[in-house]
Amino acid sequence: xxxxxxxxxxxxxxxxxxxxxxxxxxxxxxxxxxxxxxxxxxxxxxxxxxxxxxxxxxxxxxxxxxxxxxxxxxxxxxxxxxxxxxxxxxxxxxxxxxxxxxxxxxxxxxxxxxxxxxxxxxxxxxxxxxxxxxxxxxxxxxxxxxxxxxxxxxxxxxxxxxxxxxxxxxxxxxxxxxxxxxxxxxxxxxxxxxxxxxxxxxxxxxxxxxxxxxxxxxxxxxxxxxxxxxxxxxxxxxxxxxxxxxxxxxxxxxxxxxxxxxxxxxxxxxxxxxxxxx
Numbered sequence: 001x002x003x004x005x006x007x008x009x010x011x012x013x014x015x016x017x018x019x020x021x022x023x024x025x026x027x028x029x030x031x032x033x034x035x036x037x038x039x040x041x042x043x044x045x046x047x048x049x050x051x052x053x054x055x056x057x058x059x060x061x062x063x064x065x066x067x068x069x070x071x072x073x074x075x076x077x078x079x080x081x082x083x084x085x086x087x088x089x090x091x092x093x094x095x096x097x098x099x100x101x102x103x104x105x106x107x108x109x110x111x112x113x114x115x116x117x118x119x120x121x122x123x124x125x126x127x128x129x130x131x132x133x134x135x136x137x138x139x140x141x142x143x144x145x146x147x148x149x150x151x152x153x154x155x156x157x158x159x160x161x162x163x164x165x166x167x168x169x170x171x172x173x174x175x176x177x178x179x180x181x182x183x184x185x186x187x188x189x190x191x192x193x194x195x196x197x198x199x200x201x202x203x204x205x206x207x208x209x210x211x212x213x214x215x216x217x218x219x220x221x222x223x224x225x226x227x228x229x230x231x232x233x234x235x236x237x238x239x240x241x242x243x244x245x246x247x248x249x250x251x252x253x254x255x256x257x258x259x260x261x262x263x264x265x266x267x268x269x270x271x272x273x274x275x276x277x278x
Contacts, residue, residue, distance in 0.1 A: 003140035010148050014074050018225075025067055029060065040266040047265050051194045057261040065262045069222055073116030076227070077148045083227070089121075090230040095216055099125050103237065104169045104213035106205045110181040110252055111264040113221035113228075116149075119177040121220075121229050123153040128174035130165045131156050134184045159186065162204060170211050178205060181252065182267055191249045193256075196271050200252070206244055212237045215244060217251055221259045 033041050044062050048054040075083040098105050105127070109118050119131050131149075133156050135142040146156060157165050169176050180201045188199025189206075209215050215235035221228055232251060235244050256263045264270075 002138070003144070006140055006144035010074055010144055011078065014071060014078060015080060021067070021071055025064060029063060032063070033059070040268070043268065043270075044265040047270060048260075050271075051196070053260045061261040062263075062265050065222075066264065066266070069114040069262060070116070072222055072225075072227055073114040074148060076114065076117040077120055086225055087117075087121075087227045087229060090228060092231060094231040094234055095122075095125060095218070098214050098216060098234065099127060102173050104173050104208065104211075105175045106169075106208050106213050106215045107175055107177050108180050108202075108205055108215060108217050108248065109178075109219050110255065111179050111267070112219060112255060112259065113262045115179060115220060117227070118179070118218070118220055118229070119149070119154060120151060122175050122177055123151050125175070126153065128168075128172055129154040130169060130174055130176045132159050132162065132165065132176075132178070133157075134159060159184070166204070166208060166211070169208060169213060176205075176208060176213070180205065180248070182264070182269070189245050191245055193249065193253055193271075198249075198271055199269075200245070200249065202245055202248065206241050209235060209237060209239055209244065210241075215239070217248060219255050221255075221262050 036042065041059055041063070044059045045054075048057065048059070048062075072083060076087065095105070095107070107118075107122055109115065119129055122129050129151075131154060133146075135158075136145075149156065165176065168174060178201070183199075183201040186201050187203055189202045191198055191200050205213075205215055214237055217232040217235075219230055219232065221230075233247065235247065
């Protein structure tokens with residue numbers, strides 16, 4: 001039953017008009033706020049205050065953006081024509097030049113905007129795309145997401161296959177797609193965002209860079225019903241690890257400052273430094 005509901009939502013209901021989803025959000029949000037004051041909703045409120053972003057946005061705007069951007073993401077993965085026609089690429093020459101040079105690429109971003117479409121956006125460059133994903137505890141959801149993400153140029157791997165993926169990346173001159181602000185059971189690199197400790201999961205990108213891969217940063221955000229995919233900066237092969245870490249930290253700060261309501265403030269390990277971050 002649960003599997004059928006996921007498939008109905010992701011492959012059919014997601015096409016319903018926007019006003020329907022706005023009505024659903026208006027009904028569900030007050031209930032979610034009431035039941036999650038000591039969980040995700042409360043976490044968002046607290047972190048916005050601690051980082052002074054409460055002057056620029058609020059929990060309702062954050063959760064609405066998460067909701068809206070998820071819908072845009074899955075519509076794009078489904079090939080929804082109107083959504084696809086509203087995706088605009090900026091600074092595309094950066095990645096096109098790397099593809100022409102035939103170097104392995106690590107494409108780095110964060111969980112902001114309609115981030116589920118980021119890996120699919122890389123398929124347009126006709127390289128093999130490697131995506132490391134953790135399964136959800138709900139196997140039906142994992143299977144449904146794997147199906148909607150599928151593409152002839154994209155291959156999903158478990159984080160347990162990291163060494164295999166690294167070898168394939170270098171040998172096959174593919175593209176490794178990574179969102180480096182969240183990970184499960186992985187060691188992060190300790191950095192600072194807004195004077196607060198934060199783990200960025202850059203160990204694998206840095207290792208790939210040392211082995212000859214170029215790193216390119218890119219991001220996505222939505223403006224009304226338009227989706228922007230913007231390529232930002234290249235870190236050439238064999239760059240200094242500290243240069244990569246500090247540079248990407250600065251970029252992520254600026255991305256979030258530009259669209260604070262579209263970042264996943266609700267993630268339970270944001271700004272938590274534990275054994276995995278040492």
